[in-house]
Amino acid sequence: VTFSELHLQPLAAEHLEAAAALDALCLGGLWSLDGYQRELDSPNSDLLSLRFNRATASPLIGLGCFWAILEEAHITLLAIHPDYQRQGLGQLLLLALLQRAAARGLERSTLEVRDRNQPALNLYAKFGFQVAGRRRGYYQATSEDALILWRSGLQQPSFARELTAWHGEIERRLGDRGWRCLALTQSPAKG
């Protein structure tokens, strides 16, 4: 069997423009080029990218980021290129973010998400995130509400077991598509 390799690694400086382009496509331009550069420079930011070893229309197919603030991992973005959604890659990125958050010794993870973003809500629920609150009209352009999600217990032994189980499930799903992920656990954390 010939596998296509998926590279999951900290965003490289050479992919800054691709990151801003993917952001514009998936998130409507959350961060600019300068914004991505700031993330690369920040020791508290863990910014991961996903790409194939073969040529694709977009050099990057996924981005995920969290900020380490006190003992919390604030997930600031998670995006998969529309052509590659619904194939398990969002789960792969979220798993990698949580693994790195746990490896940094962080206790909890939190994020904000539009209350009508059902794909994201389903994804986070699968990983044990729970709704802890609502910010009304948080997204000014559309006056949509934000939901605040929390996931605690990142340092508990049961969480390490869950990570291992998710890892196995995700690897099987990628393998079924002929994909193999490199560097899921190999890239050292910053900071």
Ligand SMILES: CC(C)(COP(=O)(O)OP(=O)(O)OC[C@H]1O[C@@H](n2cnc3c(N)ncnc32)[C@H](O)[C@@H]1OP(=O)(O)O)[C@@H](O)C(=O)NCCC(=O)NCCS
């Ligand atoms: C949210 C997002 C990252 C999910 O990525 P993805 O690669 O499509 O997700 P996966 O294939 O790993 O799906 C994981 C789970 O999420 C849920 N999910 C994903 N897409 C869904 C959809 N269209 N409808 C309902 N549930 C969905 C499902 O529970 C799914 O598990 P399943 O396939 O076993 O049913 C992607 O939709 C995206 O980039 N959206 C735009 C940006 C965004 O809204 N980001 C989140 C806010 S920061």
